[in-house]
Amino acid sequence: MNDRSPPPQPEVASAATYAPQPLQTAPHHASATLAAPVTHYENFPVASLLCPPHLRQPIAAIYGFARTADDIADEGDALAAARLADLAAYHADLMAVAQGQPPSPRWASVFLPLQAVLRSHQLPVPLLADLLSAFAQDVEKTRDAEGYADRAELLDYCRRSANPVGRLLLHLYGVTDAQALQESDAICTALQLINFWQDLSVDIPRGRHYLPRADCAVHGACQAELLALRSTPENVRLISDCARWARASMQIGAPLVHRLPGRAGWELRLVVQGGLRILDKVDALKGGSLHTRPRLHAWDWCVMLGRALVM
Incomplete structure (x- = not known):
């Protein structure tokens, strides 16, 4: 596989530098501006109560x-x-x-x-x-x-695929300090990595490879075995290490739950605990996420709520 540097990205604008222009068309009916309800399965609450x-x-x-x-x-x-x-x-x-x-x-x-x-x-x-x-x-x-050559390349992808969501939410909450932005990035990167390790059994057959080649080499993981979705000892160590990486990123960002006001902070607690609960399931499968996709069930939300209360 050939390495390819990601395309250059535009500089992120602040709210002060972006000024939408007035609509130049007749206004639409008010209902047209209402977003559809969230119905897709997620590991965490989205626009919840x-x-x-x-x-x-x-x-x-x-x-x-x-x-x-x-x-x-x-x-x-x-x-x-x-x-x-x-x-x-x-x-x-x-x-x-x-x-x-x-x-x-x-x-x-x-x-x-x-x-x-x-x-x-x-x-x-x-x-x-x-x-x-x-x-x-x-x-x-x-x-x-x-796929991705190393963790740095995968993190650059996370910077664009996940981190913007957290920054957009902080913008809505009016939280703009540098530490909050860094913690948000850490949580969003962790959530993206967790999604990768949760979805190995789905992504690999589709031709999507997120396990970095450098990590595969460190653990002696064979590409052919990964493509065949086989839980070899090498693959077990690889997935376990990648799960630890995601958990460490989430722990770096977790203090943000105490910096968001009111309900927002409580929803973020469940977001964090949802990601960590999926990692628990990835770890328990011991490489089995190559052929089984772990999901959250009703009792998991009870566990998440209990953990959220003591964060």
């Missing part, structure tokens, strides 16, 4: 934007060229609504709610664009059967 009520719609709009883009990149059986073309069109709609223009009809149900949030909360658009860059990279790497 713990979320401050006035932020549920903005968070749902951001989630809907990211979830739809991820589905364009990942779901169905479209060819890579079609996925990349759709992501480019999706990006064009993002740029249009950011400038106060109407979106295309295709994704109006996503972009009209997002446009309302861009206008009301001055979201940093480059963070949203970073997500699309990461999704396009996923498509390209899958097309080229290319």
Whole structure:
């Protein structure tokens, strides 16, 4: 496999540097700006009852934007060229609504709610664009059967695929200090890594490889054995080490739960504990996540709640 440096990314703008233009079209019916409810399975709550009520719609709009883009990149059986073309069109709609223009009809149900949030909360658009860059990279790497050389390369992907979500939420909460941003990045990176190690049995058959080649070499993991989803001693050590990496990142970011106000901090406690609970299950499988996808069940939420209360 050939190494490829990630494309250069735009500088992240602050709220002060982004000023959406007024809409230049007739206003839409109010219901058109309401984001769809969150129905996709997640390891953590999204816009739940713990979320401050006035932020549920903005968070749902951001989630809907990211979830739809991820589905364009990942779901169905479209060819890579079609996925990349759709992501480019999706990006064009993002740029249009950011400038106060109407979106295309295709994704109006996503972009009209997002446009309302861009206008009301001055979201940093480059963070949203970073997500699309990461999704396009996923498509390209899958097309080229290319994985990640080392942890640094994978962390750069996480910087664009996961960290923007946390920064957007902090923007909504009005939390902007450097320590909070760093802790948010650590949590979001951990969540992305946890998702990788949870989804090995799904991603590898789809041609998506997130276990860094340098880590595979350290543990003597054989590529052929990984592709065959075999739980060899080497693969067990590899997955266990990667799980420890994700857990360490989550522990670095966990103090952020005490820095967010009110309900937001409590929801974040469950987000953190949801990720850690999945890691418990990955560890318990002892490499079995290569053929079994661990999921959260009702009793796990009881465990998570108990742990959240004592954080």
